[in-house]
Amino acid sequence: MHPLFNNIREPVVCAKCADEFQAGATDAASLQEYTRMDVGFTDRGLQVWCRRHQTNVVHIHFAGATPEADFRCLEKKPKN
Numbered sequence: 229m230h231p232l233f234n235n236i237r238e239p240v241v242c243a244k245c246a247d248e249f250q251a252g253a254t255d256a257a258s259l260q261e262y263t264r265m266d267v268g269f270t271d272r273g274l275q276v277w278c279r280r281h282q283t284n285v286v287h288i289h290f291a292g293a294t295p296e297a298d299f300r301c302l303e304k305k306p307k308n
């Protein structure tokens with residue numbers, strides 16, 4: 229699998245969004261559509277923030293290291 233394609237094996241989810249979605253409290257078709265998350269770099273590392281609940285989802289601490297990151301965008305060619 230190419231590293232620039234979607235290789236996500238375990239999505240990061242907001243626990244509150246997941247609870248509400250699983251309880252049938254939303255009309256969203258999927259948890260992905262229901263959740264609203266911001267992702268960004270902080271002074272500590274990388275944070276995922278739930279906009280819907282205004283709460284931290286995860287804050288990954290880089291411990292001063294600079295992990296390898298690939299910001300290239302690779303799109304599949306449309307089929308003719």
Ligand SMILES: [Zn+2]
Pocket residue numbers: 242243244245246263264278279280281
């Ligand atoms: Zn949430």
